[in-house]
Amino acid sequence: xxxxxxxIIFLSSFVALGTIFAAxxxxxxIAIIVNEQGPLTQASEAEIREIYLGNMKFAGGTAxxxxxxxxxxxxxxxxxxxxxxxxxxxxxxxxxxxxQEGGALPALQNSFQLIVSFVSKNKGAIGYxxxxxxxxxxxxxxxxxxxxx
Amino acid sequence: MKIPxxxxxxxxxxxxxxxxxxxxxxxxxxxxxxxxxxxxxxxISKKVNLTGDxxxxxxxxxxxxxxxxxxxxxxxxxxxxxxxxxxxRIFTEIKTLSGDERWQAVAVKVExxxxxxxxxxxxxxxxxxxVGNKKAQELMxxxxxxxxxxxxxxxxxHAIAEDEIKKMGEDVDRDTRRSNIYALIILGALIFFxxxxxxxxxxxxxxxxxxLHEGADIIAKGxxxxxxxxxxxxxxxxxxxxxxxxxxxxxxxxEELSKRIFELYALYNISKxxxxxxxxxxxxxEIVKKVSSDFSIEDVLVMLVDDKTQELFVASSAGCxxxxxxxxxxxxxxxxxxxxxxxVAISGEARLIKDVRQExxxxxxxxxxxxxxxxxxxxxxxxxxxxxxxxxxxxAPQSFERGDLSLFMAVAEQVALALENAxxxxxxxxxxxxxxxxxxxxxxxxxxxxxxxxxxxxxxDRPLSLIIMDIDYFKHYNDTHGHQGGDEILIGFADVIxxxxxxxxxxxxxxxxxxxxxxxxxxxxxxxxxxxRMRKIIEDYPFPKKETQPGGALTVSLGxxxxxxxxxxxxxxxxxxxxxxxxxxxxxxxxxxxx
Numbered sequence: 001x002x003x004x005x006x007x008i009i010f011l012s013s014f015v016a017l018g019t020i021f022a023a024x025x026x027x028x029x030i031a032i033i034v035n036e037q038g039p040l041t042q043a044s045e046a047e048i049r050e051i052y053l054g055n056m057k058f059a060g061g062t063a064x065x066x067x068x069x070x071x072x073x074x075x076x077x078x079x080x081x082x083x084x085x086x087x088x089x090x091x092x093x094x095x096x097x098x099x100q101e102g103g104a105l106p107a108l109q110n111s112f113q114l115i116v117s118f119v120s121k122n123k124g125a126i127g128y129x130x131x132x133x134x135x136x137x138x139x140x141x142x143x144x145x146x147x148x149x
Numbered sequence: 150m151k152i153p154x155x156x157x158x159x160x161x162x163x164x165x166x167x168x169x170x171x172x173x174x175x176x177x178x179x180x181x182x183x184x185x186x187x188x189x190x191x192x193i194s195k196k197v198n199l200t201g202d203x204x205x206x207x208x209x210x211x212x213x214x215x216x217x218x219x220x221x222x223x224x225x226x227x228x229x230x231x232x233x234x235x236x237x238r239i240f241t242e243i244k245t246l247s248g249d250e251r252w253q254a255v256a257v258k259v260e261x262x263x264x265x266x267x268x269x270x271x272x273x274x275x276x277x278x279x280v281g282n283k284k285a286q287e288l289m290x291x292x293x294x295x296x297x298x299x300x301x302x303x304x305x306x307h308a309i310a311e312d313e314i315k316k317m318g319e320d321v322d323r324d325t326r327r328s329n330i331y332a333l334i335i336l337g338a339l340i341f342f343x344x345x346x347x348x349x350x351x352x353x354x355x356x357x358x359x360x361l362h363e364g365a366d367i368i369a370k371g372x373x374x375x376x377x378x379x380x381x382x383x384x385x386x387x388x389x390x391x392x393x394x395x396x397x398x399x400x401x402x403x404e405e406l407s408k409r410i411f412e413l414y415a416l417y418n419i420s421k422x423x424x425x426x427x428x429x430x431x432x433x434x435e436i437v438k439k440v441s442s443d444f445s446i447e448d449v450l451v452m453l454v455d456d457k458t459q460e461l462f463v464a465s466s467a468g469c470x471x472x473x474x475x476x477x478x479x480x481x482x483x484x485x486x487x488x489x490x491x492x493v494a495i496s497g498e499a500r501l502i503k504d505v506r507q508e509x510x511x512x513x514x515x516x517x518x519x520x521x522x523x524x525x526x527x528x529x530x531x532x533x534x535x536x537x538x539x540x541x542x543x544x545a546p547q548s549f550e551r552g553d554l555s556l557f558m559a560v561a562e563q564v565a566l567a568l569e570n571a572x573x574x575x576x577x578x579x580x581x582x583x584x585x586x587x588x589x590x591x592x593x594x595x596x597x598x599x600x601x602x603x604x605x606x607x608x609x610d611r612p613l614s615l616i617i618m619d620i621d622y623f624k625h626y627n628d629t630h631g632h633q634g635g636d637e638i639l640i641g642f643a644d645v646i647x648x649x650x651x652x653x654x655x656x657x658x659x660x661x662x663x664x665x666x667x668x669x670x671x672x673x674x675x676x677x678x679x680x681x682r683m684r685k686i687i688e689d690y691p692f693p694k695k696e697t698q699p700g701g702a703l704t705v706s707l708g709x710x711x712x713x714x715x716x717x718x719x720x721x722x723x724x725x726x727x728x729x730x731x732x733x734x735x736x737x738x739x740x741x742x743x744x
Contacts, residue, residue: 088274
């Protein structure tokens, strides 16, 4: 058995590396989640963009409430891949928008748990999280998955 | 104008309601105006507050920027989000507060600048390594200036709000003044209406009711001539006119009653005349006079029926204008059954001729005199026998009424009664002084009369004689032919005596078959002659069965005595005459012996 140890270690390290690699690959995916009861079942990237730009405010008669991470790489990734704006641009956009049209800024939450909890509690809520973090689907559903660039 | 009371009151009530409704309406408008002002002032104060809030937030936004420049902490961006969210909420509210053009113009400008300001803040917040960055410091300085400018710009809202407050103050002042004026006008209208109502009620309700009340009192006190002049055109006027009608009717009735009372009084006066005298002629005279004067009738006549000639003659008249007329009337006679008088006298139906010109059956001579225009003829009767007519005449036509007819009939009844009474009186009087069998005066009357005559003869020193006579052998005649035969002889004797004596002589039955004759203004010689003549007439008179008497004839013996010559008083005179008669009997009967 002893003579197999280096082999086992090699293979094991290989598997471990593979796993880490795979996990890294999977971690690049961002899931768009909505409330389980929510009106959206599917959403295109364009639709998600419009929602986060505050241009699409209703779906199936329910007001849509978009929620962001307060800050961080997931938010930056989401903004750059879906909204096609950086944080500064997004702020400028919303500053202008709320003064011109009224309404509120998108909601902000500090953590993954709080985002999931927010979405599961608000019928019209829509949010985004890392796909890998998503294990418990209670009260929520995934309407789109996007690759992180 | 005929308006019933209920409609008047309803109209007044409606007018009151209109005034009240106006009052209520204007009050409502005033309240509404004040509510609007309150609402406006709420909005204005909201504007002022929100403007202040916005300015506060603008200044507040500088804080995270400043902190970011000091710390470089990206968390200040979240603070920015919070403040900018609050600002946008305030600003959105400000925008919707007023549609005013000026307001919106300021809003557009503020919007542009606030976005610009926000963008500048974001620019600073996204500077990498801001701490000690010079460029950032410069940006911050310009941002501070920008914020000051923005605060000033937001003051534009404030200025508008202040203007609005000023304007509103003016509006409220104006509204208050206006509502005060309205209130005064309405108060004036209410007072005017109340005064109007008072005077209206006084004029058309209270006053006429008082008038009615007073009028009724006056009428009740007997002033039946009082009339109420109420012209309200409603039920009160009808009531007043009903009162007036009642007064008219009462007045008429009262007049009628007064007339009747007067007539009754007049009738009573006439009936009183009845007790004053029993002389028919005098009675009639008094009655016609009374009727003429009391009833104001120009001429009054009483005509009587003459049984023998069946003619109506004027028994009494009153009121004739001249003696001529009276004499003329006095001489007129109308046949019973002919003409208007004759017809009434035979039919017993009274006639009322209101206008003689319209009566064709009246002859001109039947109208008392030409001036007479109306007349009334009423018959009077006793026990169905028409005794005569009571006639009244007036100069004016239509001056007699139905009532006068009944009055005349009542008077006529009195006349009939008076005449009957007079007749009965006369009859009774005669019965008292005459002898029932012979119709000559009785012994009592003779004695009384003799004394009167003697008194007169003595006073004037005139002669007076007395004859006493007695039927010879009257007992024989009585015995032979019974008392009835004797009575017949006595009646015959009385008849002869009455026919033989002069008008001035008074014959009486002295008793049994004795008779006396008072001869006034007669001397003894004249009396003896008279007695002799009497004796002779009786001797020759063809009394029935006088041949059965001794001597073949009914004769008398007469004694004559004369006052002053034979006696000085009545008793003595009778005694002397009686003695003479006795001597005549003694000396063979059928002869005259003087005392």
